[in-house]
Amino acid sequence: MWSFRHWRRRRILARSAVSKGEWRRAEESLPLLESLTDDERHRLREWATLFLHEKSLEGVQGLTIDGDAARRIALQACLPILHLDFDWLRGWTSVVIYPDAFVVDHEEMDSAGVVHRVREARSGESWDRGPLIISAADVDAGRQRDAYNVILHEIAHKLDALNGVADGFPPLHGDMQPEAWTRAFTRAFEDINQRLDAGQETLLDPYAAEAPEEFFAVATETFFEVPERLAEAYPDVFEQLARFYRVWSLKRS
Ligand SMILES: [Zn+2]
Incomplete structure (x- = not known):
């Protein structure tokens, strides 16, 4: 059956100017992706291509996001939906990247004087239809397999919010x-x-x-x-x- 969505995706993929070498370089910098099969890698590249086409990546506070960084963000953001569909990332378009980690990974003192590490984007509404907020440090977090990956964390909130609130x-x-x-x-x-x-x-x-x-x-x-x-x-x-x-x-x- 002909589908507009399918046709549109094919067209975006066909027009992508990212070379295989560029994808490979981004993938090799992310040990998180090591265990993927060739088929999975191929599909992840497709989702990441759509991601880069549909979402706007904005560095703030003077930060510029180069192609390599953008691809690393896209690959990590699409990993959770690898076996789902790109449609699961609907409802929001912008990714805001701060140079510094403290915006999403800051410390707060509670009334008892205890300092807690907080790794939330500051505004709760960013979970609904607002931007995905990460820091440049998070972009590279996938380089270590340490159970800490803010991109995966925030994407999970996005998926969670698809049926209402997270x-x-x-x-x-x-x-x-x-x-x-x-x-x-x-x-x-x-x-x-x-x-x-x-x-x-x-x-x-x-x-x-x-x-x-x-x-x-x-x-x-x-x-x-x-x-x-x-x-x-x-x-x-x-x-x-x-x-x-x-x-x-x-x-x-
Ligand atoms: Zn959270």
């Missing part, structure tokens, strides 16, 4: 069971909070305990960066994310 419950596929999702995430969220209350170490970044939507975003980072750690900590959550992202190839151990 609340840790994104639109699930028809073959998924909402009860299974809720059960897995509720148990894991309670577990990490209990561990932190008891002063124990946690396998996931403690930031996951902030709120259900943060748990989902942090779990997403861990799922793509160090899947075996998520599978060890919360196998049911791993299973749900594998179903949601339709990724079955990640290592569980």
Whole structure:
């Protein structure tokens, strides 16, 4: 069946001026992508090409984003939707990149005088239809497999917000069971909070305990960066994310 969307995408892809060498250079700088198959790599390049066409990348405070940086952003932003569809990134167009990390990775002191690391874009509305806000440091974060990747984190919030507000419950596929999702995430969220209350170490970044939507975003980072750690900590959550992202190839151990 002829589809305008499909035709339009083909045309954008055909007109892309990015060479294979340029894609390869961007991919090789991101160990996160090492385990992709050739087919997956090909598809990720297509999504990233559409991303660069549809989204505007704006450096602020004097920061300029060169082609390499833009491609690294696009590849990381499209990784979560690799096995979904580009349409999952609908509803927002701009990516704002600050030179410095503190805008999205700053410290705040609470009423008890305790300093917390906060890695949110400052405004809550940026989760809905507003820009994706990251820092230049985040663009390179995919260079280490350390379960920390703000691009993946913010994209998870975007996917989560597709069915309303970001609340840790994104639109699930028809073959998924909402009860299974809720059960897995509720148990894991309670577990990490209990561990932190008891002063124990946690396998996931403690930031996951902030709120259900943060748990989902942090779990997403861990799922793509160090899947075996998520599978060890919360196998049911791993299973749900594998179903949601339709990724079955990640290592569980
Ligand atoms: Zn967050």
